[in-house]
Amino acid sequence: MAYNLLKGKKGIIFGALDANSIAWKTAERVHEEGGTFVLTNAPIAMRMGQINELAEKTGSQIVPADATSTEDLDKLVSESMKILGGKIDFVLHSIGMSINVRKGRHYTDQNYDFSHKGWDVSALSFHRVMQSLFKADAMNEWGSIVALTYMAAQRSFPDYNDMADNKAYLESVARSFGYFFGKEKKVRVNTISQSPTPTTAGQGVKGFDGFISYAEQMSPLGNATALECADYTLTLFSDLTKKVTMQNLFHDGGFSNTGVSQEVMEKFQ
Numbered sequence: 001m002a003y004n005l006l007k008g009k010k011g012i013i014f015g016a017l018d019a020n021s022i023a024w025k026t027a028e029r030v031h032e033e034g035g036t037f038v039l040t041n042a043p044i045a046m047r048m049g050q051i052n053e054l055a056e057k058t059g060s061q062i063v064p065a066d067a068t069s070t071e072d073l074d075k076l077v078s079e080s081m082k083i084l085g086g087k088i089d090f091v092l093h094s095i096g097m098s099i100n101v102r103k104g105r106h107y108t109d110q111n112y113d114f115s116h117k118g119w120d121v122s123a124l125s126f127h128r129v130m131q132s133l134f135k136a137d138a139m140n141e142w143g144s145i146v147a148l149t150y151m152a153a154q155r156s157f158p159d160y161n162d163m164a165d166n167k168a169y170l171e172s173v174a175r176s177f178g179y180f181f182g183k184e185k186k187v188r189v190n191t192i193s194q195s196p197t198p199t200t201a202g203q204g205v206k207g208f209d210g211f212i213s214y215a216e217q218m219s220p221l222g223n224a225t226a227l228e229c230a231d232y233t234l235t236l237f238s239d240l241t242k243k244v245t246m247q248n249l250f251h252d253g254g255f256s257n258t259g260v261s262q263e264v265m266e267k268f269q
């Protein structure tokens, strides 16, 4: 169902890799709700070519940018304003990657070059994106910036590895930059803490299948899907949430506040 919630709004969407990506679903939903946007991803991710399909479907242009490059991000911001014909109302940061996870390095045996790179891509990039937007004065008043995160930022999940630390940093950046973006530009900044979701990044986490089933059984409403995450994100981009800022918002079917569920208890009785 479409509500025209984002009619006339313009944005930038980071991180659509394939049809499973949370950013992909968000782009489709934003389009349905009347928003227009520029799609962006790392130049290396473009080679897969799938993003072209999404661009065509949503009538969007693609501007490649490595989220660890300030130069790329500055260019992305200025080109996006040209393409969209003005300032920006919404931005989705949907980027994450850990080389320690990819290479199977245990948390107690990290390669710090990998840690550094993963932090740069997954966490500092959120600051970089916002700094580029802020310096270019690219955001309209009452605009909205959202990044995606996971509850391993608050609680320990052994296999989430260094991404847990990256997410804690990302959430902190949302609060810190949210203060200045709020004060000076009337722009809100939030993170959405999403359920485990079967995407390329999600499935890269060791033991993902067990992890997602456990979360499903622990959540009174069940896990939130990528499409449901897209819907929630739209509300934060809309004018209906103007005073929500500097928050980490759990979108997890109740998982984060559940001590134990009947289903999980039964496994021990």
Ligand SMILES: NC(=O)c1ccc[n+]([C@@H]2O[C@H](COP(=O)([O-])OP(=O)(O)OC[C@H]3O[C@@H](n4cnc5c(N)ncnc54)[C@H](O)[C@@H]3O)[C@@H](O)[C@H]2O)c1
Residues within 6 Å of the ligand: 014, 015, 016, 017, 018, 020, 021, 022, 023, 041, 042, 045, 065, 066, 067, 068, 093, 094, 095, 096, 097, 121, 148, 149, 150, 193, 194, 195, 196, 197, 198, 199, 200, 201, 202, 203
């Ligand atoms: N899937 C889950 O279980 C889950 C749960 C909670 C939060 N999240 C978060 O959601 C976000 C989106 O991930 P997803 O699950 O849709 O997976 P995904 O693999 O589809 O998306 C990750 C994206 O990050 C992009 N990326 C990697 N390096 C980049 C760089 N240097 N510059 C620009 N982009 C780069 C990738 O190209 C890809 O598009 C991530 O922040 C992830 O941590 C995912």
